[in-house]
Amino acid sequence: MQSPEITSSNIRRAIKRTGKNLGQFWRRFSRNKLATISLIFILIVALIAIFADLFYSYDFVTANSLENAFLKPGETGIVYFQEQEIEHRFLLGSDNYGRDILGRILHGARVSMIIGFVAVLFALTLGGTLGAIAGYKGGWIDTLIMRITDILLSIPMIMLSIAIVAAMGNSFFNLLVAISITLAPRYIRIVRASIITIKDQEFVEAAKCIGASDMRIVFRHILINITAPIIVQSTLNVGTAILWTSFLSFLGLGIMPPKPEWGNMLSEAREFIQYAPHTLFAPGIAILLTVLAYNLMGDGLRDALDPKLKR
Secondary structure (H helix, E strand, O other): OHHHHHHHHHHHHHHHHHHHHHHHHHHHHHOOHHHHHHHHHHHHHHHHHHOHHHHOOHHHHHOOOHHHOOOOOOOEEEEEEOOEEEEEEOOOOEOOOOOEHHHHHHHHHHHHHHHHHHHHHHHHHHHHHHHHHHHHHOHHHHHHHHHHHHHHHHOOHHHHHHHHHHHHOOOHHHHHHHHHHHHHHHHHHHHHHHHHHHOOOHHHHHHHHOOOOHHHHHHHHHHHHOHHHHHHHHHHHHHHHHHHHHHHHHOOOOOOOOOOOHHHHHHHHHHHOOOOOHHHHHHHHHHHHHHHHHHHHHHHHHHHHOHHHOO
């Protein structure tokens, strides 16, 4: 009869301990003002990406309006949209096709965030699984996986992405695959190194003694203890994925116009920088601030999750 009471008490203590740990984590994280500001900025960008259609419809930001080409920020033009004549203020100006730059920036945020998160998720799944197998099993499996990883890491990562997209063809899915494969070796090394450091600890040996399977030990007991470096690396990698997406689109190997994406906006604007610099600055600043925010937040998470690393 005492077991339920003990179990309930343990659950309450676990919940209380979890809440305390989260509180300590947030206090450490919030001390880093740049990381906190970066988190707020990223949340704003994420909300913009989700609700971009509430501000500008997708059809509006992809429709050409040549009579409004190269309007300066704040100027007003007449737009013919859905068989209606609309007076519209271009808050950040218009591009060479008369499309609203602000609207394209907002919709471009959606593309960048989707690719950033999905590519990192794919890379984490692939790299984490291979790293866990290599670190836990060891032997020839570890050697094989790590030699392939070393080969991939010996190639400049952006060049590897370009080669994969060029070989597979230009599409949204192929862009995701290219970035995911390029990021996966980072997770292989991190997960493998983390597992090697803890796989011989007592709680792992105890799990083996009670007959737990290798898969259960890895995913139930080991991976949960190495989440901190994975979270930090994933945060940094989202910024990297966004930057690479923009770079590949700039080269014509990523998202192609008229679909709004910050990199292809830069590519179109570079020809007109002398007499329409506003077409270049807006997407460039969007890329700069977003990537910087993810890097600053990653540094803040690193310091909060492992204070010993803080300089």
